[in-house]
Amino acid sequence: MASIRLVLWRAYDPNLDFTQKSSFNPLAGEGASFGSGRWHTKAPGKRIVYASEHPALAYLEMIARAEGVLERLAFVRFEIVAPEVHRPPEKVLRQITNRRVTRSFGDGWYANHPAPVLEVPSVILPFGRNYLIRAADPNARINLLERFELTVDERIRKALER
Numbered sequence: 571m572a573s574i575r576l577v578l579w580r581a582y583d584p585n586l587d588f589t590q591k592s593s594f595n596p597l598a599g600e601g602a603s604f605g606s607g608r609w610h611t612k613a614p615g616k617r618i619v620y621a622s623e624h625p626a627l628a629y630l631e632m633i634a635r636a637e638g639v640l641e642r643l644a645f646v647r648f649e650i651v652a653p654e655v656h657r658p659p660e661k662v663l664r665q666i667t668n669r670r671v672t673r674s675f676g677d678g679w680y681a682n683h684p685a686p687v688l689e690v691p692s693v694i695l696p697f698g699r700n701y702l703i704r705a706a707d708p709n710a711r712i713n714l715l716e717r718f719e720l721t722v723d724e725r726i727r728k729a730l731e732r
Contacts, residue, residue: 573651573652573653574651574652574653574654574687575649575650575651576623576649576655576687576701577647577648577649577715578621578622578623578647578648578649578650578701579621579622579623579624579627579628579645579647580597580619580620580621580622580628580645580648581625581628581629581632581645582596582646583632583636583640583643583644584643584644584719585640585641585642596644597646597648597705597712597714598705599616599617599618599619599703599705599706600617602616602617603615603616603617606669607620607676608672608676608690608693609672609673609675609676609679609688609690609702610676610680610702611673616680617704617705618702618703618704618705619702619703619712620701621650621701621702621703622692622698622700623698623699623700623701624698625645625647627692627694627695627698627699627700628645629643629720630692630694630695631692631694631700633726633730634694639722639730640722640727641722642719642722643719644717644719644720645716645719645720646714646716646717647714648714648715648716649712649713649715650687650701650703650711650712650713651711652685652686652687652703652707652709652710652711653684653686653709654684654685654686654687655685655687655688655701656679656683656685656687656688656689657688657690658672658675658690662675663691666690666693666696667693672690676688676702679702680702680704684709686703686707686709686710687701688701688702688703689701690702
């Protein structure tokens, strides 16, 4: 079976205490053990990396869940090589705004499905694609390609302040 190679983007707030530590790895997926997301329920030791197909979608996803107005965002561009990508069935996608349904499906994928990558539509921009990656899965090879910071455009900051 041929491997699938995806180049993905992840954005995060570089001003948080834990992201400023030299040991912080934005591709470790540690946040999944501290907080639930749309596609998972938090659990000790759970490691999921949420990423997007395009930097603009990663930017939008980060701003949508930010608490307060962000001054900067940090980005990583990385590649993932995996044997398979899993997608939710239509009956789950029809209920994408129901977190009980999406979390149940995502938790099942995390625990039981052999594919280390889950492809899901963005709720914010449904024709955009987000990806969840089981960070500790030995079948998924993650390679960091680029890391940079970006000042959040003043027009976006002003719109968020309204």
